[in-house]
Amino acid sequence: MPWTAPLTFVSGAALTAAQMNTHLRNNFQELAPAHATLAGQFFVADGANKLRSRMIKNAVTTDEAFLKNTEYSSGPVGPEVTMYTGKHVIALWAFAGGNDTVDDSAVYGSLIVSGESDIELGDAHSAIYDGQPQDNNMRNLQMHFFHGDTELTPGENTFSMVYRVREGAGRFFDRELIVIPF
């Protein structure tokens, strides 16, 4: 039941069951304890007078992948996080890696979003490791704020890591994706 602005009690006015149900029962059902269903959830506003629970979620792939694709679309996808997202999302992702066969040649890790939204972050927002000799691996963090007004559609969305190399063969391992929904 939606939240109703709490009424102002007036001396001498008899309270009805309907009023008590609206202002006490229904409003209490909109408080955080009523929305708490699982340990680890946190609480966000989902509109005026509307509270919802959310939970941070991650996905990890420690396996090594050796990739030669120079376009994200022709490479593997994952790890992935699928969840209901509200207006905004902060995504954090990291991978260990480097170019295995060419000195000073970049490897890239970016994100795509599917489901209610259709987003490809591409190189503009990717993690990039460049300038290292071959066989040297970096591990650094990249992040992106998905803005609900211009970018993300609320609903069931899947966030997926994608990869490419500039040339040669890239090594990608110890990959983690963390999604913080609001």
Next chain:
Amino acid sequence: MAWTTPMTFVAGNQLTAAQLNQQLRDNLLETATAKAADAGSYFVATAANAIAQRTPGGQTTLGSTSTSSTSYSGTAPTVTRTCQTMALVLFSAQASNDNANYGSYASVAVSGATTVAANDDWCLTVDGQPASQPMRVAMAHLFTGLNAGSHTFTMQYKRGGAGTATFTRRSLAVLSF
């Protein structure tokens, strides 16, 4: 007192003090407003119909530490927080190795109600740099499956195949859930 599912009021039924204490007093005491104690805090579920206050934690250690070990060790920075099941840990360091093209690694270990050793799976890594040339990098990891209770998160460090790895300007932040 625990949260009680709000009752449905029925016309003609007389409300008792016990009902009002349970439905109003005790339930209001379970709300975020009642549990808010410290500015800058947020609220998490600890179980169905139960919430608790949490406060972000962070520490920065600007001084340097060095290691010639290939096993993780270190004592700073460190943050202690109460967790129910999870913690999001963010950390950064400026790292270098005095041997060209050898790695410097920083990770986070957990002690307290749950023990988790620092691990390469969530480390930050600087590698492939000229000797002693630093790079400042950051990392995040979501620790899941934690036992309820107090946990201490500590940054720890190791080097790659050779050389001495040095870490300065180290920062650690923890959001517990």
